[in-house]
Amino acid sequence: MTDTVIINGSFITMDPAQPYVEGVMVIKGDRIDYVGPEKQDSISKDARIINGRHKLYMPGLVNTHGHAAMTLLRGVGDDLALQVWLEEKMWPNEAKFTSEDVKWGTLLAILEMMKGGTTCFVDMYDHMNEVALAVEQSGMRGCLTRGVIGLCPPDVQDAKLAEAKQFARDWHGKADGRITTMMAPHAAYTCPPDYIERIVEAAHELNLPLHTHMSETAAEVEQNVKQYGSRPPEHLAKLGVFSRPCLVAHGVHLTDEEIALLQKHDVRISHNPGSNLKLASGIARVPDLLKAGIKVSLGTDGAASNNNLDMFEEMRLAALIHKGVSGDPVSIPAEQALRMGTLEGAQSIWLEDVGSLKQGMKADFIALDADQPHLLPKSNYLSHVVYSASANDVTDVYVNGKQIVRDRQCLTLDEEKIKAEFRQRFSALLG
Incomplete structure (x- = not known):
């Protein structure tokens, strides 16, 4: 396979040894072979050369919590408390979703994420075969799980659990290794205790991680205490x-003792600042979580x-809100927010070879157009990415060494067809 070599580039690596370098990056197959100053032997004669002048290269972003197909409910039921939003707006509409709705809702979300520099995402939803097929087609990386709500008769519980297990068996490690899977009880307030225990048993059987919503709102915590006698x-x-x-x-409402418990068990937390702010759920104790040694990543949650x-x-919000509520301007520095959105996001879903630009890592990376007024001067790109940049600045996206977005155009999906089909699905559901 022909090497790809980016020359004249600026690279945010997330490698503590050299967090920022200027020079070249060499990609061999699906992995990075070299990042650093140009050397005599760093470029092979038959390499594909890309001129990275005025581009800023960085690891692809990792979105560790979301529900992709909920793009269909964007703008439906805004400015409501979580339980009202769920019970009156989300669940009744989601009950109407067919596999085709999930397919096109997910494809639209994938388009948005890809073009915005996200190379890997976690998805917890229903009709997950459609989600996996969309990930496979797109070229993205996905950590996927059939979210299970247990507020239903025993036979329906059985069917959901069987479906979740079969999905995991069918898709774990597929799409050239770009798809991994988890088991997912939706939340303690939507799954009876014995059902959660069965899902845990399945996770042990399949040797898979677990993913769940936890302590998102104060009301959820109070309900758990009333119902089960504990937080x-x-x-x-x-x-x-x-x-x-x-x-x-989420992990918004946690005590010191709970933080210690999570640290003891190496539980990872997906911090969703935008969603938590919009639903008035509160602000997670991220500086305290980090001090305790808990791995914290970032997620958008669903588009609804x-x-x-x-x-x-999300990176900018994570850096800003904790400064604001703590009065400490260094509580979440830009570099920490960037790590949460890249390397620590990948590590939070057990991807040890994703999230940084260094030799041996997977070639999952993005390019930003750095020749724009809001990204000048060329003083501190680590800061610029967090405090100045946006999804609209992304020009190119690579996953596993393959380019999936070029000059802001998606190479693997038909954007116009997806938008047209999405509009039809939305009109049939809610229009």
């Missing part, structure tokens, strides 16, 4: 959830509660 972290720990590698979404899938916005 969500203790409740989930008793049910064995933390006996598996585990990623929880965000309302976009712009991970640059």
Whole structure:
């Protein structure tokens, strides 16, 4: 396979040894072979040369929590509290979704994410075969799970769990290794304890991680205490959830003791600042989580509660809101927010060879147009990416060494067809 060599580039690497370099990056197959100053032997004679002048290259963004098909509900039920939003606006409409709705809703989300520099995303939803097929077609990387709500008769619980297990068996490691899977009880408030225990058992059987919503709102925590006599972290720990590698979404309302519990079990947290702010769920104790040694990543949540899938916005919010509420301007520095959106996002979903630009890592990277007024001067690109850039600045996207976006145009998906089909699905559902 012909090497790809980017010359005259500026590279944010996320490698502590050299976080920013200017020079060349060499890609061999699906991996990075070299990043650094141009050397005599760094470019082979038959290499494909890309001139990176005025471009800023960085690892692809990793969105660790979302529900892609909820693009169909963007703008439906805004400015409501979480439980009202769920019970009156989301669940009744989602009950109408067919596999075709999920297909086109997901493809639209993937388009938005790809063009905005996200190279890997976590998705918890229904009709997950359609989601996996969309990921396979797009060239993106996906960590996918059939989200299971257990507020239903026993036979329906059985069917959902069987479907979740079969999906994991069918798709884990597929699409050239770009797809991985998890098991996912939706939340403690939507799954009876014995059902969660069965899902944990399945995760052990399949040797898979678990993903769930946890402690998103104060009302959820209070309900858990009333219903089960304990707060969500203790409740989930008793049910064995933390006996598996585990990623929880939100983790907004946590005590010191709960933070210690999560750290003990190496539970990872997907911080969703945009969604949490919009639903008035609160602000997670991210500086305290980081000090405790907990791995924290970033997620957008679904487009119905965000309302976009712009991970640059999540990085900026993560850096800003914690400064504002703590009074400490260094509580979440730009570099930490950037790590949460890239390297620590990948590590949070157990991808150890994704998230940085260094030799041996997967060639998942993006390019930004740095020749724009809001990204000048060329003083501190790590800061610019967090405080100045947006999804609209992304020009090129590569995953596994293959280019999937070039000059802001998607190479793997038909954007106009997806938008047209999406509009038809929305009109039939809600129009």
